[in-house]
Amino acid sequence: xxxxxxxxxxxxxxxxxxxxxxxxxxxxxxxxxxxxxxxxxxxxxxxxxxxxxxxxxxxxxxxxxxxxxxxxxxxxxxxxxxxxxxxxxxxxxxxxxxxxxxxxxxxxxxxxxxxxxxxxxxxxxxxxxxxxxxxxxxxxxxxxxxxxxxxxxxxxxxxxxxxxxxxxxxxxxxxxxxxxxxxxxxxxxxxxxxx
Numbered sequence: 001x002x003x004x005x006x007x008x009x010x011x012x013x014x015x016x017x018x019x020x021x022x023x024x025x026x027x028x029x030x031x032x033x034x035x036x037x038x039x040x041x042x043x044x045x046x047x048x049x050x051x052x053x054x055x056x057x058x059x060x061x062x063x064x065x066x067x068x069x070x071x072x073x074x075x076x077x078x079x080x081x082x083x084x085x086x087x088x089x090x091x092x093x094x095x096x097x098x099x100x101x102x103x104x105x106x107x108x109x110x111x112x113x114x115x116x117x118x119x120x121x122x123x124x125x126x127x128x129x130x131x132x133x134x135x136x137x138x139x140x141x142x143x144x145x146x147x148x149x150x151x152x153x154x155x156x157x158x159x160x161x162x163x164x165x166x167x168x169x170x171x172x173x174x175x176x177x178x179x180x181x182x183x184x185x186x187x188x189x190x191x192x193x194x195x
Contacts, residue, residue: 036159061112
C-alpha cells in the first residue's frame with residue numbers, strides 16, 4: 001500500500017505581462033511585477049486570480065482562470081514570472097481545492113474591485129464583499145487558510161509583497177512560456193511528486 005504524501009504544494013505566480021494597464025501600474029507603484037495568481041498544481045496550467053475576462057478588454061474583469069495556453073498570458077507571450085511554492089498539509093490542500101471549485105461554480109457573483117485598485121495607488125484601502133483585485137484576492141485566500149505570514153502582508157498588498165511570505169520557496173524566475181520546459185525537466189529528474 002502506497003502512503004499518500006502528507007504535504008502538497010500551492011503556487012503563487014507573480015507576473016508582469018506588459019499590458020498597458022500593467023505598465024501604468026508599474027509607473028504608479030514602481031513595482032516590476034504587477035499581477036499575482038494562485039495555482040494548485042505545479043504545471044501552472046490553471047491559475048486563479050481576479051483580472052480581465054477577455055484578453056483584449058481590460059475593463060471587464062472578475063474571477064478568472066488563467067493559463068499560459070490562452071487568454072492574456074498567451075497574447076502577451078513574453079510575460080515574466082516569479083513562481084513561489086508553499087507546502088501545505090493534504091487536508092488544507094483539499095479544502096483550498098474545494099474552495100476554488102466553489103468559486104468557479106459561482107463565478108458570476110464575483111467582480112473586479114476597480115475602485116479598490118485605483119484607491120490603492122493613493123494608499124487608501126477600499127474593499128467589498130465578493131470584489132477583489134489580484135493581490136487582494138490572493139492575500140484573502142491565503143489568510144482564509146491560515147498560511148504562515150499571510151496575516152503580516154500589508155493592508156494594501158502588491159504582488160511583490162508575496163515574496164515576503166515565510167516558507168515560500170522561489171522555484172522559478174523567467175518567462176512564463178519557458179516554464180513548461182523547466183517543469184518537465186524537473187519532473188523527469190526528480191522522484192518528488194509535483195502535484
